[in-house]
Amino acid sequence: xxxxxxxxxxxxxxxxxxxxxxxxxxxxxxxxxxxxxxxxxxxxxxxxxxxxxxxxxxxxxxxxxxxxxxxxxxxxxxxxxxxxxxxxxxxxxxxxxxxxxxxxxxxxxxxxxxxxxxxxxxxxxxxxxxxxxxxxxxxxxxxxxxxxxxxxxxxxxxxxxxxxxxxxxxxxxxxxxxxxxxxxxxxxxxxxxxxxxxxxxxxxxxxxxxxxxxxxxxxxxxxxxxxxxxxxxxxxxxxxxxxxxxxxxxxxxxxxxxxxxxxxxxxxxxxxxxxxxxxxxxxxxxxxxxxxxxxxxxxxxxxxxxxxxxxxxxxxxxxxxxxxx
Ligand SMILES: Cc1cc2nc3c(=O)[nH]c(=O)nc-3n(C[C@H](O)[C@H](O)[C@H](O)COP(=O)(O)O)c2cc1C
Ligand SMILES: Nc1ncnc2c1ncn2[C@@H]1O[C@H](COP(=O)(O)OP(=O)(O)O)[C@@H](O)[C@H]1O
Numbered sequence: 168x169x170x171x172x173x174x175x176x177x178x179x180x181x182x183x184x185x186x187x188x189x190x191x192x193x194x195x196x197x198x199x200x201x202x203x204x205x206x207x208x209x210x211x212x213x214x215x216x217x218x219x220x221x222x223x224x225x226x227x228x229x230x231x232x233x234x235x236x237x238x239x240x241x242x243x244x245x246x247x248x249x250x251x252x253x254x255x256x257x258x259x260x261x262x263x264x265x266x267x268x269x270x271x272x273x274x275x276x277x278x279x280x281x282x283x284x285x286x287x288x289x290x291x292x293x294x295x296x297x298x299x300x301x302x303x304x305x306x307x308x309x310x311x312x313x314x315x316x317x318x319x320x321x322x323x324x325x326x327x328x329x330x331x332x333x334x335x336x337x338x339x340x341x342x343x344x345x346x347x348x349x350x351x352x353x354x355x356x357x358x359x360x361x362x363x364x365x366x367x368x369x370x371x372x373x374x375x376x377x378x379x380x381x382x383x384x385x386x387x388x389x390x391x392x393x394x395x396x397x398x399x400x401x402x403x404x405x406x407x408x409x410x411x412x413x414x415x416x417x418x419x420x421x422x423x424x425x426x427x428x429x430x431x432x433x434x435x436x437x438x439x440x441x442x443x444x445x446x447x448x449x450x451x452x453x454x455x456x457x458x459x460x461x462x463x464x465x466x467x468x469x470x471x472x473x474x475x476x477x478x479x480x481x482x483x484x485x486x487x488x489x490x491x492x
Contacts, residue, residue: 168249168411171257174218174265176408179283180255182213186288187295190219192238192335193247195352196328200320201251204288207318214254216282219244220261223384227261238335238351240358240382242403242414243456247353249411258406270301271309279313288318290325342389342462354396354458357385357439358403361450364440367432371476375425375440376450378457387439388426394461394486395424397441400454416456420446421490423482424457427466431475444483444492461489 171177184207190197201217208215225235239247241258248256259265268276273296278284287306295301306317331350338347339355348354359378380387398416422443428434441457463482469475486492 168253169255170245170406170408170411171255172259172406172408174257174259174277174281177255177257177281179281180214180216181283182208182211182285183216183255183283184208184211184213184286184288185216185218185278185282185284187218187293189223190217190244190248191223192332192351193244193251194238194328194331194335194350196324196331196350198251198352199324199327200288201248201253203318203320205252207286207288208254211285213285215252216255216257216284217248217253218257218259218277218282221258222260224261224266226384227263227266235384236336236386237382237384238332238339238355238386240385241406243356243358245406245411246413249413256411267297270296270305272296273301274305274309274313279315284313284315286316286318288320290320290328291322292325336386339386339388342391342393342465344388344393344459344462347388348460354460355388356456356458357387358382358454358456359439360402361453361455363451364438365432371472371479373423373442373476373479375442376455378439378441378455380439387437388459389462390427390437390466391425392463392466392482393424393426393459394463394489395422395441396420396458396460397422397443398456398458399450400456402452403454403456417453420444421486421492422446423463423479423486424459425466430466430468431472442479444487444490461486 204215335347335350359380361376362379364377397420399418403414420443422441425440
């Protein structure tokens with residue numbers, strides 16, 4: 168997959184098969200669109216192009232919007248799209264200029280002029296251009312003039328996509344990892360850098376790597392304890408342009424994930440901590456990608472560190488059983 172961080176850097180293709188959207192989650196509904204895109208491209212010997220926006224359009228339209236909760240950060244999304252087999256990924260800032268084009272300008276400048284679109288795959292409810300005035304009807308109106316075809320994704324499939332996104336978000340908020348992962352088609356993940364905590368962990372026999380999540384708008388699952396699979400990276404760099412190579416982890420490990428306020432030690436803020444099993448290394452400053460596979464229990468207040476340690480030992484036993492460790 169080739170990545171472009173700007174529409175201007177893209178050279179129009181002979182046979183571009185294009186779709187446009189935020190694709191947050193790249194879940195099973197999105198994956199259906201992406202397979203349709205790939206099949207269509209194969210038929211006309213074309214290449215697949217996905218145009219997405221970053222930062223999220225809602226943040227450009229309303230910068231103070233604090234309600235946006237993303238299933239994927241940008242790196243996670245890029246990796247999932249590469250796995251889905253997209254040929255060209257354009258990540259473009261959703262600027263006012265871009266969004267102020269008329270439907271006709273957008274079709275002729277962007278779709279035809281910049282991308283070389285031969286087929287566009289779009290949902291029946293897709294809107295674009297100034298004031299979201301552009302619709303499927305506009306795409307169809309200009310199809311003959313500009314020599315492209317339009318594939319409309321049926322309403323039922325779009326509803327499925329909406330259901331998937333909603334189900335994933337609701338499930339994560341409840342801690343129902345099983346349902347979230349079912350709709351995602353892969354395990355939900357959090358990516359963050361390891362920062363210093365209060366260093367109590369090592370004194371109770373469970374050192375925990377404290378994660379600072381990189382995406383401010385990332386959806387954080389319910390407080391609780393989870394079984395997690397962790398990939399440790401030296402650092403994941405910013406998404407670069409050019410041929411995409413997924414970053415190589417320096418190590419893989421399994422562990423216990425904790426999300427909560429640490430009520431037992433009168434913690435004030437939410438922390439995300441990972442205690443890795445059969446692991447004893449300094450990983451401050453490293454980047455962790457944490458895949459959530461099972462929910463174990465809710466966050467609880469214990470009467471002191473002794474009962475908390477006893478419970479964490481029980482959590483560990485349960486997680487070892489899950490992973491056969
Ligand atoms: C598997 C696991 C389960 C945990 N469960 C709880 C809990 O139920 N209640 C709580 O107050 N803290 C819980 N903690 C958080 C501990 O209080 C925390 O790891 C400890 O205070 C160390 O903090 P530190 O990272 O600042 O060193 C849990 C931590 C782990 C790794
Ligand atoms: N098994 C392990 N799981 C997680 N972190 C570990 C482990 N072994 C060693 N470490 C290191 O110890 C640090 C956590 O120790 P801890 O006493 O909990 O301090 P802090 O409060 O700074 O997180 C981690 O950031 C990591 O560098």
